[in-house]
Amino acid sequence: MQDKLDEIKLVVALRMARAAVGWSQVEVAERLGIAKTTLARLETLDGGLRADQLAQMIRLYKSVGVEMDIFYEDQVTLKVDREALLEAKTRLEDDNLRRTDRKKTGTLFSKTFKVEHPRGISSTTAAEAARAILEDQDKSKNG
Numbered sequence: 605m606q607d608k609l610d611e612i613k614l615v616v617a618l619r620m621a622r623a624a625v626g627w628s629q630v631e632v633a634e635r636l637g638i639a640k641t642t643l644a645r646l647e648t649l650d651g652g653l654r655a656d657q658l659a660q661m662i663r664l665y666k667s668v669g670v671e672m673d674i675f676y677e678d679q680v681t682l683k684v685d686r687e688a689l690l691e692a693k694t695r696l697e698d699d700n701l702r703r704t705d706r707k708k709t710g711t712l713f714s715k716t717f718k719v720e721h722p723r724g725i726s727s728t729t730a731a732e733a734a735r736a737i738l739e740d741q742d743k744s745k746n747g
Contacts, residue, residue: 618647618661621670622647626692
């Protein structure tokens, strides 16, 4: 049981580190010189991670400000330094790095939606619709 938990801790740490820097599997695989499919297998317990691969991954993430600790009891600790956080912020805000089907076109609360509501609201933002629905719920509770 402990061996399986150790494997899961490793996979969780690797995925967390990749997410912390905002890299795709393709980007990490290119930096490591391995196929994306190999990395995907390593991140899902479908492939056996060799010690040299693990060391290479730990060094890669550490070089960009992310440190993993998987050897402490039954937990995973990830430390992300300020520079890594700022880089992740920049990447997350860069529309050019998004998949074409995930391009931001505004936030949910600024988009206009067609809303059917008993008060006759027909077109509003999600925030206004939510506010109106909550007001109606409060009114029905209070009387």
